[in-house]
Amino acid sequence: MKNSEFIKAYAPATVANVCCGFDVLGFAMEHPGDEVWARKKETPGVTISAVTGVTGLSLDPTENVIGVVAQKMLSDLKIGHGVELQLHKGLPVGSGLGSSAASSAAAAYAMNELLGKPFTTQELVVYAMEGERKASGSAHADNVAPSLLGGFVLVRSYDPLDIVPLGVPVELYCTVVHPQVELKTSLARSILKKDIPLQKGIRQWGNLAGLITGLLKGDYSLIGRSLHDEIFEPERSVLIPLFNQAKAAAISAGALGCGISGSGPSIFALSATEEQAMAVQHAMEQVYGSSGIEVKSYVTQVPDQGARLIEQTILQPAQA
Amino acid sequence: MKNSEFIKAYAPATVANVCCGFDVLGFAMEHPGDEVWARKKETPGVTISAVTGVTGLSLDPTENVIGVVAQKMLSDLKIGHGVELQLHKGLPVGSGLGSSAASSAAAAYAMNELLGKPFTTQELVVYAMEGERKASGSAHADNVAPSLLGGFVLVRSYDPLDIVPLGVPVELYCTVVHPQVELKTSLARSILKKDIPLQKGIRQWGNLAGLITGLLKGDYSLIGRSLHDEIFEPERSVLIPLFNQAKAAAISAGALGCGISGSGPSIFALSATEEQAMAVQHAMEQVYGSSGIEVKSYVTQVPDQGARLIEQTILQPAQA
Structure with a gap:
């Protein structure tokens, strides 16, 4: 050896x-x-x-x-x-x-x-x-x-x-903003309910099917229309300071969509270009800028x- | 005019x-x-x-x-x-x-x-x-x-x-067997519950994402692995005489997958070739053959x- x-x-x-x-x-x-x-x-x-x-x-x-x-x-x-x-x-x-x-x-x-x-x-x-x-x-x-x-x-x-x-069938850039608060996966999972309303389930799997189709067909608009979570985000986002404001800022700055990364507290946004992803990063950082909450942020291409x-x-x- | x-x-x-x-x-x-x-x-x-x-x-x-x-x-x-x-x-x-x-x-x-x-x-x-x-x-x-x-x-x-x-990104053939019993959509919908278990929801949208991927990538094996319904089929199939036997016969005969068409009572199966779809038709008809339940059946390509x-x-x- x-x-x-x-x-x-x-x-x-x-x-x-x-x-x-x-x-x-x-x-x-x-x-x-x-x-x-x-x-x-x-x-x-x-x-x-x-x-x-x-x-x-x-x-x-x-x-x-x-x-x-x-x-x-x-x-x-x-x-x-x-x-x-x-x-x-x-x-x-x-x-x-x-x-x-x-x-x-x-x-x-x-x-x-x-x-x-x-x-x-x-x-x-x-x-x-x-x-x-x-x-x-x-x-x-x-x-x-x-x-x-x-x-x-x-x-x-x-x-x-x-x-x-x-x-990576279509070029995508990811912006992540990580508010410096620790959130245990176990806590984020514990607040989930054991049952979900059927109507929300239907919207969720419709969106997932749309997202997969958008990815595989390279359809940015469809990717953007599909990036929604009506089941978990409303429950989990309350654990993340300024989530709604950061998401709104990301969308305003041109992100295709934005949501919680895993169980949080990081927030991700997807964009079609690196320039867009950096504008999104700037907009999200601005939200936290005066809040006293420190953030780390990243912009990367989704790599093969x-x-x-x-x-x-x-x-x-x-x-x- | x-x-x-x-x-x-x-x-x-x-x-x-x-x-x-x-x-x-x-x-x-x-x-x-x-x-x-x-x-x-x-x-x-x-x-x-x-x-x-x-x-x-x-x-x-x-x-x-x-x-x-x-x-x-x-x-x-x-x-x-x-x-x-x-x-x-x-x-x-x-x-x-x-x-x-x-x-x-x-x-x-x-x-x-x-x-x-x-x-x-x-x-x-x-x-x-x-x-x-x-x-x-x-x-x-x-x-x-x-x-x-x-x-x-x-x-x-x-x-x-x-x-x-x-x-129709991939060639597929559909077998449908229609047992001659009438089943109102309103009845089939009325037996559905308003909530679904989260774990079943996850399996359902995992399968749907797999099915869409299989269709768009032309991956027959993935299509077959994804054609499952753990939420509605168990509840609705009891309204369809010999459903479980017909489905088992379809799968045995080589169908990629099989399930309820809409809210039933028709049963559909998908196959990769017309020959397979006809073998599936024969197998499903056999199930009803001696039951006294009449069926109409169809084999068609999924058309563009x-x-x-x-x-x-x-x-x-x-x-x-």
């Missing part, structure tokens, strides 16, 4: 739900993202030697999602040696941008490279989902799948798992690629 | 709901269908001089959907003269195949031709919807839109009305075209 081989993988932030696609649709951003560094070690098991970029995340491999993902892969592949991992968080925790998903996806991708690619990227989704199970108690795929695969990804079904990559290898170093013994 | 000009239009049967697309998705069949014959008359108003093909439909233009559609078009266009209409029903009433929709669509199409095409075919949807309002009390579009436009049609929204024609002109006669005075 060459324990001098390092792999570093990157996996990006993601926007899940996308207004009308609750629990079944997500898309990747170009940045921010998380990095996982991995190398083999002689002793069995997973160790996490460092977590940088945020404070408060555990180095215990049974408590940190990257450890959980790596351990599951080692077990399933019946690999005797162990791995040492490091995590660099580019993503804030509890942002609604798929923070645990990006870590899980980067870990799965790094492990797969380190182990000689036993899996396709799509097959890694189930491993990254183990990180989501650890983080939130349920193995959601609508963040990990786009973080791994890039573009838009539909999770048609969980039982059986059916991941449908849609790619998700998780990727960013460094692979094989040191020769002489150099080691 | 030349009152010797005749127009005859045809509009086909349609399958609405399509398993996971309740109230928002429908597709056209090639046949059966209804025909509406129309000519101008000097006196104002609408008269219906004949209804053939079925018994029991009213000649009163305020009671028959074709009269309602024609009257609305004359009123909106502020046309002083009247029209004489005849209806030939090729479609059984109460079949779940969009019987009133086909009549309404044929009437709207015939009127538009007779009046010099003031509307696009898509604009006729709102007029044909008036017939649906008359027939069922609510102005549904998921039958009239595909009957007019052909192919698959998405009704993204009713308020505002947003009709999205999907065409919906309503159409089938006869236009301008008689010269000397020949009249």
Whole structure:
């Protein structure tokens, strides 16, 4: 075994739900993202030697999602040696941008490279989902799948798992504004009702069908007409300060649509051009400008690629 | 005015709901269908001089959907003269195949031709919807839109009305078996609950998104995996004799998927080839063969075209 081989993988932030696609649709951003560094070690098991970029995340491999993902892969592949991992968080925790998903996806991708690619990227989704199970108690795929695969990804079904990559059939730019308030996914989920009115359900699936059609046909107007969420946004947006004002500002500034990213508090907007997306960013930042609430914001194209290898170093013994 | 000009239009049967697309998705069949014959008359108003093909439909233009559609078009266009209409029903009433929709669509199409095409075919949807309002009390579009436009049609929204024609991006064949029992749409609707479980809603819109993706990408396997209805079919199928057996037979015989057409009692199945669709027809007919329940059945390609002109006669005075 060459324990001098390092792999570093990157996996990006993601926007899940996308207004009308609750629990079944997500898309990747170009940045921010998380990095996982991995190398083999002689002793069995997973160790996490460092977590940088945020404070408060555990180095215990049974408590940190990257450890959980790596351990599951080692077990399933019946690999005797162990791995040492490091995590660099580019993503804030509890942002609604798929923070645990990006870590899980980067870990799965790094492990797969380190182990000689036993899996396709799509097959890694189930491993990254183990990180989501650890983080939130349920193995959601609508963040990990786009973080791994890039573009838009539909999770048609969980039982059986059916991941449908849609790619990026039409050029789109995403603006995200992240008010610096933490909102736990568990809280955002707990306020959801167990039943929904049939009439709202019909509008929701009509809009989702419209959004998918708009994406696949490259119809910006249809995408814009479809980006609505009448079920969850009214309930969840009350947890996000200035949501309604920020959304109104985004639409006024020309966004195709705007909604809650995942379970919030981040707010996303989609635009047809980068220029538009930057105007939307400016307009949304203005809303928060005088409020005393700090925001971080991002503008990125929706990328075709998700998780990727960013460094692979094989040191020769002489150099080691 | 030349009152010797005749127009005859045809509009086909349609399958609405399509398993996971309740109230928002429908597709056209090639046949059966209804025909509406129309000519101008000097006196104002609408008269219906004949209804053939079925018994029991009213000649009163305020009671028959074709009269309602024609009257609305004359009123909106502020046309002083009247029209004489005849209806030939090729479609059984109460079949779940969009019987009133086909009549309404044929009437709207015939009127538009007779009046010099003031509307696009898509604009006729709102007029044909008036017939649906008359027939069922609510102005549904998921039958009239595909009957007019052909192919698959998405009704993204009713308020505002947003009709999205999907065409026929992939070759598909439809088998329909119509058990000869009448089932009123109003009864089939009355058993629906006002609320649905969120988890079932998520599965439903995941499947609809999968179906739309499968159609637009020509992915037969995805179409098949998506053709499920976990919300309405369990409640409605109990009204249809031998539904579960017929569906199982269709799937065994190779159908991509199978479900209730509209609110029933007709059962539809989609197949990738005509040969398959005919095998499915045979298998479903076998189920009813020894039951004492008569069935009518149809196999048609899903056509690109919906309503159409089938006869236009301008008689010269000397020949009249």
